[in-house]
Amino acid sequence: MTATAPELVDPAPAGSDPGRAVDRSDRTRGATLRRVAIRVAAVGGIVLAWWAVTALEIWPELIVPRPGSVWQRFVESVTTHDGVRGLEGHYLWEHLAASGKRLALGVGAAIVIGVPIGLAMATIRPIRTATEPFLNFVRSLPPLAYFSLLIIWFGIEDTSKVWLLFVAAVAPISLSVVAGAESIRSDWFDAARSQGASRLQVVRHLVVPAVRPELFTGIRLAIGFAFTTIVAAETVNGIPGIGGLAWSTKKFNQTDIAVLCVIVIGLCAVAIDQIIRAIERRAVPWKGRA
Incomplete structure (x- = not known):
């Protein structure tokens, strides 16, 4: 069983004018x-x-x-x-590096865990029936609603912050995989089974390639949710961290620093989204093409 996602090639008829390509x-x-x-x-x-x-x-x-x-x-x-390094004792790139590490660990774990959960939900109906309500429940919760619990369970260091970002990111990734699997035509499954494909082969050669476009959409959404959660994650012991820096401005009404943090967070989010889109264009070249 070697069926893969369709490959689209632009036709280039013999004798075509090279000037048109230019x-x-x-x-x-x-x-x-x-x-x-x-x-x-x-x-x-x-x-x-x-x-x-x-x-x-x-x-x-x-x-x-x-x-x-x-x-x-x-x-x-x-x-x-005046003898002070950057803001709150750390340079801007140190704040960004600390937040980036927490984001990478939280979203990375969400991808590693969320994709298998999504595939299991898409291919085994009892698992979907049992799991989907929990994912929808977690997805609807505001981060601050359960951050206090995470602090009690894991302390005020980075572990609780990574868990918060993980919880914010895992649901959109899992549900995007399910949405991608639902878009597969039923006759493709019938064709695969008629050729003797096992459940594992169907997942590997049909479901996984087909869900890639939705998976990248889910990753982009998850990263967006993680960025909106980073300030909440760094409200406690969040220095260094760009969210912690933004949160610290409330003490002395430092609106200019707050605006700086908003701009930096937004620019970083846009830059990461563009990187993900560039990877998506290479990994899913057929998406969006006629």
């Missing part, structure tokens, strides 16, 4: 440049509006800090000033 390449580059220009213009417009609001003093700086103040905090976060 034209398509030029159009693709032009479209890419337009998208980049639109996004840069949108970001520039937001920054300009932000600057205008602060220049007009519509709200006090405690509510809306000036872009220059946020930039100054960024400079402080990557330098030593």
